[in-house]
Amino acid sequence: AQSVTQLDSQVPVFEEAPVELRCNYSSSVSVYLFWYVQYPNQGLQLLLKYLSGSTLVKGINGFEAEFNKSQTSFHLRKPSVHISDTAEYFCAVRSTGFQKLVFGTGTRLLVSP
Amino acid sequence: DADVTQTPRNRITKTGKRIMLECSQTKGHDRMYWYRQDPGLGLRLIYYSFDVKDINKGEISDGYSVSRQAQAKFSLSLESAIPNQTALYFCATSDPLERGGYSEQFFGPGTRLTVL
Numbered sequence: 650a651q652s653v654t655q656l657d658s659q660v661p662v663f664e665e666a667p668v669e670l671r672c673n674y675s676s677s678v679s680v681y682l683f684w685y686v687q688y689p690n691q692g693l694q695l696l697l698k699y700l701s702g703s704t705l706v707k708g709i710n711g712f713e714a715e716f717n718k719s720q721t722s723f724h725l726r727k728p729s730v731h732i733s734d735t736a737e738y739f740c741a742v743r744s745t746g747f748q749k750l751v752f753g754t755g756t757r758l759l760v761s762p
Numbered sequence: 763d764a765d766v767t768q769t770p771r772n773r774i775t776k777t778g779k780r781i782m783l784e785c786s787q788t789k790g791h792d793r794m795y796w797y798r799q800d801p802g803l804g805l806r807l808i809y810y811s812f813d814v815k816d817i818n819k820g821e822i823s824d825g826y827s828v829s830r831q832a833q834a835k836f837s838l839s840l841e842s843a844i845p846n847q848t849a850l851y852f853c854a855t856s857d858p859l860e861r862g863g864y865s866e867q868f869f870g871p872g873t874r875l876t877v878l
Contacts, residue, residue: 658802685869692766692852692869693805739804749820750867752804 651676651742655753662760664732670725670756672714672740682723683741683750684714693739699723710734735760765789766870768853774876781840783873785853792858794836795867796820796828799850808851811836812858843877850874 654673662668674680684696697708704716714725723740740753766787775781785794792813797805797820807820809828817828825847829837840847853870 653804655804690871692871693854694869695866698866749807749810750805752806754802754804 651680651744651751653740653742653751653753655740655756657756658754659757659759662730662758664760664762665729667728668726668730668734668758670738670740670758672723672725672753674721674723674740674742676721676742676744678744681743682714682716683743684708684712684723684725685739685741685752686710687737687739687755689736696725696738730758730760732760732762734758766853766855766868768851768870768873770873771871772874774878775843776878777842777844779843779877781843781875783838783851783853783875785836785838785870787834787853787855787868787870789855789868790833791855791868792833793856793865794830795854795856796826796836796838797852797854798822798847799852799872805852808838840875840877843875845877848875848877 652675682699685693686696687693697706699706699716707713712727716723737755737757739755741750743750769784795810796808799805806822808826811817811830814830827839851873854867856865856867
């Protein structure tokens with residue numbers, strides 16, 4: 650079975666500062682990894698995904714994430730955040746060959762001026 | 763128009779009442795899912811359906827039932843609502859696995875349910 654840990658429930662940052670949202674996973678099989686974003690009063694939207702190949706993946710809105718197999722991590726980064734990035738971010742894992750997603754508990758990113 | 767719609771968007775009900783949440787999609791996807799979101803717990807899978815005749819329990823199906831009326835419609839029912847079912851409920855859809863084994867899930871806007 651897979652599991653996902655997002656240690657930070659809330660991350661406050663100032664506008665234009667860099668940010669890293671942490672995600673660690675556990676799985677006994679190969680996995681696909683995802684980051685979803687949920688803006689206030691909206692559903693989830695896919696931010697980026699790692700399926701295979703390059704361990705550095707780029708997503709929408711300037712976000713990127715790096716898959717580190719040895720550390721079982723998939724941290725999300727952005728070099729300079731905007732107020733509009735204020736949202737909740739969910740890391741998710743799925744074993745290859747099956748559709749069930751397992752979500753982390755989410756990290757709320759709060760960007761202030 | 764949104765590809766995945768959910769009705770109602772908000773609902774307040776009383777303990778013991780029967781509630782149905784509906785999900786419709788225009789994406790033509792075969793696979794549909796119901797999740798609930800609770801603060802600090804993330805999203806948890808309630809039920810999923812890979813086609814009209816294939817319905818499966820997720821990790822927290824107790825107290826819920828579903829109906830797949832058509833490829834485009836997937837309803838979630840609470841036969842006798844209780845306060846700890848107060849949550850945000852999301853429907854999602856996806857195609858079967860694409861080449862390479864991946865298919866994105868698309869989420870609806872959510873239904874906020876409050877059980878008093």
